[in-house]
Amino acid sequence: MAKVTASAERTIGAPVAKVRALVADYAGTRPKILTEHYRDYEVVEGGTGAGTKAKWKLQATSKRVRDVAASVSEPEAGTLVETDANSTMVTTWTVRPAGEGSTVRIETSWEGAGGIGGFFEKTFAPGGLRRIYDGVLGKLAELA
Numbered sequence: 001m002a003k004v005t006a007s008a009e010r011t012i013g014a015p016v017a018k019v020r021a022l023v024a025d026y027a028g029t030r031p032k033i034l035t036e037h038y039r040d041y042e043v044v045e046g047g048t049g050a051g052t053k054a055k056w057k058l059q060a061t062s063k064r065v066r067d068v069a070a071s072v073s074e075p076e077a078g079t080l081v082e083t084d085a086n087s088t089m090v091t092t093w094t095v096r097p098a099g100e101g102s103t104v105r106i107e108t109s110w111e112g113a114g115g116i117g118g119f120f121e122k123t124f125a126p127g128g129l130r131r132i133y134d135g136v137l138g139k140l141a142e143l144a
Contacts, residue, residue, distance in 0.1 A: 002111075003109055003110070003111060004109065005107065006109075007107035007108070008105070008106050008129075008133035008134050008136075009103060009104065009106075009137075010104055010138070010140075011098050011102070012101050012102050012103075012104060012141045012144050013100070013101040013141075013144070014102060014144035015101070015102065016096065016101075018102075019104060019140075019144055020077075020078055020102075022140065023080060023095055023140070024074075025047070025048055026046070026048065026049075026052045026072065027043050028047075029140075033136050033139040033140045034139075035135040035136055036059075037058060037059050038056050038058060039056065040055070040056055041054065041056040042054065042056070049080065050072055051072065052070075053070065053071050053072070054070050054082075055067075055069045055070065056068050056070075060132070066086075066087065066089070067086055068084050068086065068087075069084060069085040070084055070085075071083050071085065078094060078095045079093070079095075080093040088110045088111040089108060089110040091106065091108040092106070092107045092108075093106055094107075102144075106133045106136070106137065108129060
Protein backbone atom coordinates (compact mmCIF):
# COMPACT_ATOMS: atom_id res chain seq x y z
CA MET A 1 0.00 0.00 0.00
CA ALA A 2 1.20 3.47 -0.83
CA LYS A 3 0.16 6.83 0.54
CA VAL A 4 -2.04 8.81 -1.84
CA THR A 5 -2.30 12.60 -1.49
CA ALA A 6 -4.55 15.13 -3.21
CA SER A 7 -4.69 18.87 -2.64
CA ALA A 8 -6.11 22.13 -3.91
CA GLU A 9 -5.46 25.72 -2.93
CA ARG A 10 -7.10 29.07 -3.62
CA THR A 11 -6.54 32.68 -2.62
CA ILE A 12 -9.73 34.32 -1.38
CA GLY A 13 -10.19 38.08 -1.13
CA ALA A 14 -11.48 38.12 2.43
CA PRO A 15 -9.75 38.60 5.81
CA VAL A 16 -8.18 35.50 7.31
CA ALA A 17 -10.34 35.68 10.47
CA LYS A 18 -13.53 35.62 8.39
CA VAL A 19 -12.36 32.76 6.18
CA ARG A 20 -11.19 30.72 9.17
CA ALA A 21 -14.60 31.18 10.81
CA LEU A 22 -16.36 30.08 7.61
CA VAL A 23 -14.17 26.99 7.21
CA ALA A 24 -14.70 26.01 10.87
CA ASP A 25 -18.50 26.34 10.59
CA TYR A 26 -19.54 22.75 9.87
CA ALA A 27 -23.21 23.42 10.69
CA GLY A 28 -23.90 26.54 8.63
CA THR A 29 -21.19 27.15 6.04
CA ARG A 30 -20.07 23.64 5.13
CA PRO A 31 -23.39 22.48 3.62
CA LYS A 32 -23.41 25.62 1.43
CA ILE A 33 -19.94 25.04 -0.06
CA LEU A 34 -20.12 21.30 -0.71
CA THR A 35 -20.49 20.27 -4.34
CA GLU A 36 -22.80 17.64 -5.82
CA HIS A 37 -20.12 15.04 -4.99
CA TYR A 38 -21.20 15.14 -1.33
CA ARG A 39 -24.41 13.46 -0.18
CA ASP A 40 -26.19 12.96 3.12
CA TYR A 41 -24.06 15.53 4.95
CA GLU A 42 -24.89 15.70 8.65
CA VAL A 43 -23.30 17.21 11.76
CA VAL A 44 -23.46 14.55 14.47
CA GLU A 45 -21.84 16.49 17.32
CA GLY A 46 -20.67 20.07 17.84
CA GLY A 47 -20.74 22.13 14.69
CA THR A 48 -17.91 24.61 14.99
CA GLY A 49 -14.24 23.68 14.78
CA ALA A 50 -12.50 21.17 17.03
CA GLY A 51 -14.74 18.56 18.59
CA THR A 52 -17.15 18.52 15.67
CA LYS A 53 -18.20 15.16 14.29
CA ALA A 54 -19.83 15.00 10.88
CA LYS A 55 -20.64 12.36 8.32
CA TRP A 56 -21.25 12.32 4.59
CA LYS A 57 -20.90 10.26 1.46
CA LEU A 58 -18.26 11.41 -1.01
CA GLN A 59 -19.03 10.29 -4.58
CA ALA A 60 -15.59 10.65 -6.15
CA THR A 61 -16.54 8.78 -9.35
CA SER A 62 -19.67 7.06 -10.64
CA LYS A 63 -18.53 3.83 -8.95
CA ARG A 64 -16.47 5.12 -6.03
CA VAL A 65 -18.40 6.26 -2.94
CA ARG A 66 -16.62 6.81 0.36
CA ASP A 67 -18.66 6.79 3.58
CA VAL A 68 -16.91 9.40 5.77
CA ALA A 69 -17.29 9.76 9.55
CA ALA A 70 -15.05 12.69 10.39
CA SER A 71 -13.80 13.89 13.77
CA VAL A 72 -12.37 17.41 13.71
CA SER A 73 -9.30 18.59 15.61
CA GLU A 74 -7.45 21.92 15.52
CA PRO A 75 -3.74 21.30 16.12
CA GLU A 76 -2.95 24.99 15.55
CA ALA A 77 -4.79 28.20 14.73
CA GLY A 78 -5.98 28.18 11.14
CA THR A 79 -5.67 24.42 10.70
CA LEU A 80 -8.53 21.95 10.94
CA VAL A 81 -7.91 18.22 10.61
CA GLU A 82 -10.74 15.85 9.70
CA THR A 83 -9.90 12.24 10.58
CA ASP A 84 -12.16 9.59 9.07
CA ALA A 85 -13.15 6.79 11.47
CA ASN A 86 -14.02 4.52 8.51
CA SER A 87 -10.66 4.64 6.72
CA THR A 88 -7.12 6.01 6.83
CA MET A 89 -8.27 9.24 5.16
CA VAL A 90 -7.18 12.51 6.79
CA THR A 91 -8.15 15.90 5.37
CA THR A 92 -6.41 19.08 6.49
CA TRP A 93 -7.84 22.54 5.90
CA THR A 94 -5.32 25.36 6.31
CA VAL A 95 -6.21 29.07 6.17
CA ARG A 96 -3.32 31.53 6.21
CA PRO A 97 -2.91 35.24 5.41
CA ALA A 98 -2.19 36.23 1.80
CA GLY A 99 -1.78 39.98 1.49
CA GLU A 100 -5.22 41.52 2.14
CA GLY A 101 -6.91 38.15 1.77
CA SER A 102 -6.44 34.50 2.67
CA THR A 103 -5.09 31.34 1.11
CA VAL A 104 -7.08 28.17 1.78
CA ARG A 105 -5.54 24.77 1.19
CA ILE A 106 -7.31 21.41 1.38
CA GLU A 107 -5.09 18.34 1.48
CA THR A 108 -6.26 14.75 1.82
CA SER A 109 -4.11 11.67 2.22
CA TRP A 110 -4.87 7.98 2.74
CA GLU A 111 -3.28 4.58 2.40
CA GLY A 112 -4.06 3.44 -1.12
CA ALA A 113 -4.72 -0.04 -2.40
CA GLY A 114 -1.92 -2.36 -3.43
CA GLY A 115 -1.21 -3.88 -6.82
CA ILE A 116 -2.54 -2.61 -10.13
CA GLY A 117 -5.59 -1.08 -8.44
CA GLY A 118 -3.28 0.94 -6.22
CA PHE A 119 -1.31 2.13 -9.24
CA PHE A 120 -4.47 3.48 -10.87
CA GLU A 121 -5.69 4.97 -7.60
CA LYS A 122 -2.41 6.82 -7.05
CA THR A 123 -2.39 7.96 -10.68
CA PHE A 124 -5.98 9.18 -11.07
CA ALA A 125 -7.54 9.80 -7.64
CA PRO A 126 -5.52 12.96 -6.80
CA GLY A 127 -6.68 14.75 -9.96
CA GLY A 128 -10.31 13.81 -9.41
CA LEU A 129 -10.26 14.91 -5.80
CA ARG A 130 -8.46 18.15 -6.76
CA ARG A 131 -11.32 18.97 -9.16
CA ILE A 132 -13.87 18.35 -6.40
CA TYR A 133 -11.90 20.58 -4.01
CA ASP A 134 -11.60 23.31 -6.64
CA GLY A 135 -15.40 23.40 -6.72
CA VAL A 136 -15.62 23.57 -2.92
CA LEU A 137 -13.05 26.37 -2.77
CA GLY A 138 -14.89 28.25 -5.52
CA LYS A 139 -18.11 28.16 -3.48
CA LEU A 140 -16.20 29.22 -0.37
CA ALA A 141 -14.75 32.20 -2.27
CA GLU A 142 -18.26 33.25 -3.40
CA LEU A 143 -19.59 32.98 0.14
CA ALA A 144 -16.68 34.94 1.63
